Amino acid sequence: MERMHVNPRAGVVRDGTRDLAELPxxxxxxxxxxxxxxxTLLELADKYGVRLPDALTSGEPPRLRATDERGWFRFQRLYDAARACLRAPEDIQRLVREAAEEDVRDGSGWLEIQVDPTSYAPALGGLIPALEIILDAVASASRDTGLGMRVLVAANRMKHPLDARTLARLAVRFADQGVVGFGLSNDERRGMARDFDRAFAIAREGGLLAAPHGGELAGPSSVRDCLDDLHAARVGHGVRAAEDPVLLRRLADSGVTCEVCPASNVALGVYPKQADVPLRTLFEAGVPMALGADDPLLFGARLTAQYEIARRDHGFTDAELAELARQSVRGSAAPADVREKLLARVDDWLAY
Incomplete structure (x- = not known):
């Protein structure tokens, strides 16, 4: 019979490996x-009479390949269809509460959820009301679940840079109400990073962390642009930096964290299989990483699954997985006391 050891701090250990869902x-x-x-998507679609694409109703993650324009358009169409089901404050409250519950189940002690409030403004009474509803939902979910939770406002690089400036000013306005960072999302092959430099300057001057996307669908140059033009403290994805040893050294020396999402890298066709995602290359180069789930609705894998990929497909030991968890905590915008507690809990998990 398989032996199982139960630890109130670290959960169940099977065959000498620790439970990754219990890793803080x-x-x-x-x-x-x-x-x-x-x-939840299916229930909301039924509530509002929204006819979803078959790819969102099959019960299996859709097959996507976003490395060409047609594939990215299909991914965006599915995302837009899902977003059309979020129409009322109670829908926002439910989504945020359930996201927090899933993260707690996965051992997360701190979550920074990324949102472009302009996408929800038409249904929620405008841009400012939309962000207020989102922030209220985050505060409520944090109280109810005990999860530290904040918001990163993200501009859309497919829109005009002036829109990004408006969002940056809005994000700064709400910096004392739960907004901790400013990002830039959507297809990184479109729109030059430097076009958004003023928006990021507004955000940084307002005390927000800069975390634009780069280095997934586009190559190492997009990561350099995030550093040079937007002064990124974190880079969303960043995995393609592995193709440039000089860039790897720069990321390591500057301590810029890459938010690496292995499941979505493969689901979007950036790499053929999980073993090809350069987690080991980044780790051994000393580049800080924070593993993330990106869009689990579409990719079918939440946070713990990303750590399981690192263990299963890249041979990360428990000590290395604990270091990945530490890097995620250090790269966060969490207050110092929250970081210290989480880091101590990581040590407890590893010490068992």
């Missing part, structure tokens, strides 16, 4: 609509 960690790359449970 921070979650720094989770998109708002993409965090939704599939069951």
């Amino acid at each position: 960690k921070a979650h720094l790359h989770l998109h708002f609509t993409g965090s939704m449970r599939s069951s």
Whole structure:
């Protein structure tokens, strides 16, 4: 019979390996609509009479390949269809509460959820009301679940840079109400990073962390652009930096955290299989990483699954997995006392 050891701090250990769902960690790359449970999407679609694409109703993650324009359009169409089911404050409250519950189940002690409030403004009474509703939902979910939870406002690089400036000013306005960072999402092959430099300057001057996307669908140059033009403290994805040893050294020396999402890298066709995602290359180069789930609604894998990929497909030991968790905590915008507690809990997990 298989022996199992139960530890109130570290959960169940099987065959000498620790339970990764019990590993304390921070979650720094989770998109708002993409965090939704599939069951919730189906219920909301029924509530509002929304006819979803078959790919969202099959019960299996859709097959996607976003490395060409047609594939990215299909991914975006599915995301937009899901977002169309979020129409009322109670839908926002439910989505955020369930995202928090999923993160707690995965051992997360801190979550920074990323949202472009302009996408929800038409249904929620405008841009400011939309962000207020989202922040209220985050505060409520944090109180109810005990999860530290904040918001990263993200501009859309497919829109005009002036829109990004408006969002940056809005994000700064709400910096004392739960907004901790400013991002730039959507297809990184479109729109030059430097076009958004003023928006990021506004955000940084307002005390927000800069965390634009780069280095997934586009190559190492997009990561350099995030550093040079937007002064990124974190880079969403960043995995393609592994193709440039000089860039790897720069990321390691500067301590810029890459928010790496292995499941979505393969689901979007960036790499053929999990073993090809350069987690080991980044780790051994000393690049800080924060593993993230990106859009579990579409990719079918939440936070713990990303650590399981690192263990199963890349041979990460428990000590290395604990270091990945520490890096996620250090790269977060969590207050110092929250970081210290999480880091101590990581040590406890590893010490068992």
